[in-house]
Amino acid sequence: MQPPARNALAQARHSAVHLELRDSYMRDDPEFIAWQQGKRFDPADRSSWWGGWHDAVAAATARGVVVRRARIVSEPISDYIRYEYDCTFTNIAAGELVRWLPRRQTTDLALPGTDFWVFDSTQALFHHFTGDGQLDEEGREYTNDPARVRLCATAFEAVWQRAIPHEEYKPG
Template sequence: MTSISDDEFEHLLTAFDTSSIHLETRDAYGTEIELPHMAQWAAGEHDDLEWLQGWCSTVREHVAAGRTVRRARILSEPLSDYQRWSHSIAHPMVAAGEDIRWVPRRRTSSVLIPGNDFYLFDDRLVVFLHYSGNGLGVDKVASTAPGDIERCRRAFDEVWQLAIPHGEYKPV
């Protein structure tokens, strides 16, 4: 496994050939980009979500080219404030073509899940996302090991079978 830079990761998000899958397993994150927007939401202030438009444009390009972008979010219920906020801002990404699904953690008790969130690109490269206790990203580690790819693929597929599409999930 090898650490990759933010620039290398950003390239992977745009350069895959057929599919990108992303499994999120934490109840809260603290990404530097998101924190100010979540604070606005917590204060009841309007957010035009303009900051999401770059990602939405990327998703639309992938979908137009026949590539799939899927994300499964495992979460505890009742939802954390982060997950309530995350659900409230997902609609532009879903409208752009990202298939986002929500999975109550209680549904995943018998699913073996890798110890870190991950992206799997084209079933050939997995990137594990490492976070500190407060949710800030601290590292991204890439692997092409067949065992890592198979375990991540299997975990995502099992979680996906239990997942609720964004439009049908009602936050608890």
């Protein structure tokens, strides 16, 4: 079974935006643990890091879907965010546009309380995490409610306008 975001991305026609709000996720992820132990992806060895998500993004962007990801981060950044930063070249290689926004620059923004995706400005997918960064058992929630989708889309655009493109962001 494909992850829900991948299914929705496969159906997107114009846009897919993702806002990440946490400073750490699933710290028991084997790739994160390997990174902590010194493993780094080699950009030249695509076969060592390219996976299903990359295929899904590449397919979406090939059919004209604009895929954007924004990450709100505390500075100095956590080890997990440094790991994400180091691996972001894989998202970009697949066709995502990625930006970073220091949390201090969000104090006047109204933001939903959890990470989300918005697909074609008509559907939102919320990700609910436990306190230690694990995706909750019932951690995925879809909505087509226009008011909730609009709230997320508006919040994402406000973040995107302030956020720093990955190529320019220097982690604090």
